[in-house]
Amino acid sequence: MEISGGCHCGAVRFRARVPDPPLPALNCNCSVCSMTGFLHIIVPHADFTLSSGEQSLTGYSFGTGAANHLFCATCGVKSFYQPRSHPGAWSVNAHCLDSPPALEIAQFDGRNWDRAKAALDDSHGAG
Numbered sequence: 658m659e660i661s662g663g664c665h666c667g668a669v670r671f672r673a674r675v676p677d678p679p680l681p682a683l684n685c686n687c688s689v690c691s692m693t694g695f696l697h698i699i700v701p702h703a704d705f706t707l708s709s710g711e712q713s714l715t716g717y718s719f720g721t722g723a724a725n726h727l728f729c730a731t732c733g734v735k736s737f738y739q740p741r742s743h744p745g746a747w748s749v750n751a752h753c754l755d756s757p758p759a760l761e762i763a764q765f766d767g768r769n770w771d772r773a774k775a776a777l778d779d780s781h782g783a784g
Contacts (some may be wrong), residue, residue: 660755664734665729667734670709765777
Protein backbone atom coordinates (compact mmCIF):
# COMPACT_ATOMS: atom_id res chain seq x y z
CA MET A 658 0.00 0.00 0.00
CA GLU A 659 1.06 3.63 -0.30
CA ILE A 660 1.22 6.12 2.56
CA SER A 661 1.81 9.87 2.43
CA GLY A 662 2.51 12.60 4.91
CA GLY A 663 4.69 15.52 5.83
CA CYS A 664 5.41 18.28 8.27
CA HIS A 665 2.96 20.65 9.97
CA CYS A 666 3.35 23.62 7.61
CA GLY A 667 3.22 21.43 4.48
CA ALA A 668 6.63 22.37 3.10
CA VAL A 669 7.95 18.81 3.48
CA ARG A 670 5.88 16.08 1.80
CA PHE A 671 6.64 12.41 1.17
CA ARG A 672 5.07 9.17 0.05
CA ALA A 673 6.16 5.58 0.59
CA ARG A 674 5.29 2.01 -0.27
CA VAL A 675 4.75 -0.14 2.83
CA PRO A 676 3.33 -3.60 3.63
CA ASP A 677 -0.41 -4.00 4.17
CA PRO A 678 -1.64 -3.24 7.72
CA PRO A 679 -1.08 -3.83 10.47
CA LEU A 680 2.13 -1.95 9.78
CA PRO A 681 5.09 -2.65 12.08
CA ALA A 682 6.11 0.40 14.11
CA LEU A 683 8.72 1.02 16.80
CA ASN A 684 8.17 3.14 19.89
CA CYS A 685 11.66 4.18 21.05
CA ASN A 686 12.45 5.53 24.52
CA CYS A 687 15.76 7.25 23.66
CA SER A 688 16.18 10.88 24.67
CA VAL A 689 15.24 12.46 21.34
CA CYS A 690 12.37 10.08 20.42
CA SER A 691 10.74 10.28 23.83
CA MET A 692 10.98 14.09 23.84
CA THR A 693 9.52 14.45 20.34
CA GLY A 694 6.98 11.61 20.40
CA PHE A 695 8.41 10.00 17.26
CA LEU A 696 6.75 6.68 16.31
CA HIS A 697 8.93 4.84 13.77
CA ILE A 698 7.79 3.17 10.57
CA ILE A 699 10.88 1.81 8.81
CA VAL A 700 10.81 2.28 5.02
CA PRO A 701 13.62 1.11 2.71
CA HIS A 702 15.21 3.99 0.80
CA ALA A 703 13.97 2.53 -2.52
CA ASP A 704 10.33 2.64 -1.29
CA PHE A 705 10.40 6.29 -0.14
CA THR A 706 9.95 9.44 -2.25
CA LEU A 707 10.42 12.97 -0.98
CA SER A 708 7.75 14.81 -2.97
CA SER A 709 8.68 18.32 -1.86
CA GLY A 710 10.64 20.26 0.69
CA GLU A 711 14.23 19.06 0.37
CA GLN A 712 15.38 22.70 0.65
CA SER A 713 13.29 23.09 3.83
CA LEU A 714 15.08 20.30 5.72
CA THR A 715 17.73 20.95 8.33
CA GLY A 716 19.69 18.23 10.11
CA TYR A 717 20.73 17.44 13.65
CA SER A 718 23.10 14.72 14.88
CA PHE A 719 24.30 13.78 18.34
CA GLY A 720 26.08 10.91 20.09
CA THR A 721 27.70 8.73 17.44
CA GLY A 722 26.52 11.05 14.66
CA ALA A 723 25.29 8.02 12.68
CA ALA A 724 21.66 9.22 12.62
CA ASN A 725 20.67 12.30 10.66
CA HIS A 726 17.58 13.81 12.30
CA LEU A 727 15.86 15.95 9.63
CA PHE A 728 13.50 18.75 10.63
CA CYS A 729 11.47 21.27 8.66
CA ALA A 730 13.26 24.58 9.15
CA THR A 731 9.91 26.41 9.12
CA CYS A 732 7.70 24.44 11.54
CA GLY A 733 10.28 22.24 13.30
CA VAL A 734 8.50 18.92 12.68
CA LYS A 735 10.58 15.79 12.10
CA SER A 736 8.40 13.76 9.72
CA PHE A 737 11.19 11.36 8.70
CA TYR A 738 14.92 10.89 9.22
CA GLN A 739 17.90 8.59 8.62
CA PRO A 740 18.12 6.33 11.69
CA ARG A 741 21.27 4.78 13.07
CA SER A 742 19.46 1.47 13.53
CA HIS A 743 18.48 1.05 9.86
CA PRO A 744 21.14 2.62 7.59
CA GLY A 745 19.39 1.36 4.44
CA ALA A 746 16.03 2.87 5.32
CA TRP A 747 14.24 6.02 6.39
CA SER A 748 12.28 6.18 9.63
CA VAL A 749 8.91 7.80 8.99
CA ASN A 750 6.96 9.32 11.89
CA ALA A 751 3.56 7.60 12.04
CA HIS A 752 2.17 10.77 13.65
CA CYS A 753 2.94 12.68 10.43
CA LEU A 754 0.92 10.47 8.08
CA ASP A 755 -2.14 11.84 6.30
CA SER A 756 -4.15 8.67 7.01
CA PRO A 757 -2.36 6.43 9.50
CA PRO A 758 -3.01 2.71 8.91
CA ALA A 759 -3.43 0.18 11.69
CA LEU A 760 -0.09 -0.26 13.45
CA GLU A 761 1.53 -3.14 15.30
CA ILE A 762 3.71 -1.26 17.80
CA ALA A 763 6.80 -2.82 19.36
CA GLN A 764 8.92 -1.19 22.04
CA PHE A 765 12.56 -0.31 21.26
CA ASP A 766 14.81 0.38 24.25
CA GLY A 767 16.84 3.20 22.71
CA ARG A 768 18.24 4.13 26.11
CA ASN A 769 20.14 0.83 25.86
CA TRP A 770 20.68 1.10 22.11
CA ASP A 771 23.30 -1.62 21.46
CA ARG A 772 21.36 -4.29 23.36
CA ALA A 773 18.04 -3.24 21.76
CA LYS A 774 19.50 -3.25 18.23
CA ALA A 775 20.96 -6.74 18.78
CA ALA A 776 17.57 -7.99 19.99
CA LEU A 777 15.84 -6.38 16.98
CA ASP A 778 18.30 -8.01 14.58
CA ASP A 779 17.84 -11.38 16.29
CA SER A 780 14.05 -11.15 16.07
CA HIS A 781 14.26 -10.41 12.31
CA GLY A 782 16.89 -13.04 11.53
CA ALA A 783 19.52 -10.42 10.68
CA GLY A 784 21.59 -11.02 13.78
